[in-house]
Amino acid sequence: GAGVSQTPSNKVTEKGKYVELRCDPISGHTALYWYRQSLGQGPEFLIYFQGTGAADDSGLPNDRFFAVRPEGSVSTLKIQRTERGDSAVYLCASSSIGLAGDNEQFFGPGTRLTVL
């Protein structure tokens, strides 16, 4: 596909469980971002990858959240011991290497996580 894809589209889990959310960026995009959008709010930055490494993880709320991108393409956001407050839409975005003005981030449709 041409765009960013995310799986699953919906995930319902119970408090305390572990979840993994997957993101497939646009082919060739080296930059990958995770954001979280709570109801009535704008997307909030979580983490940014450049290639395989996390260049900025300052948005991760606590150590229950972790993300990987082992081959520089697909990324997985992992949440341990989920809490009800983790319920949100998790958005992934990708972009190409930055040139001046070339910094559009392309977003996937998101994964709606519901923690019961």
Place this chain on the structure above:
Amino acid sequence: DQQVKQNSPSLSVQEGRISILNCDYTNSMFDYFLWYKKYPAEGPTFLISISSIKDKNEDGRFTVFLNKSAKHLSLHIVPSQPGDSAVYFCAAQRGETSGSRLTFGEGTQLTVNP
């Protein structure tokens, strides 16, 4: 600390009229600003952007104005069409190159009535 604010949660306009969406920011380190549009069950899609060295950028029916001294930007849509009905997010970035996080406002729900 909300660094990017959109004070109007909703806006309703008639088809053919102008829509004006507003955004304020507090961080003077932001130097690149973007507007994204979001339909239900889809991710945000890029609409238009402006660098801090400019005060206006136009793309078809969409124009973004930036007032750096007031730390304010606005998006003008003219003429508005029913298909423009969506949530509009203002976002700010430090640096024009990619690799910088976006800081979003809360969004404004625009409804264009036929």
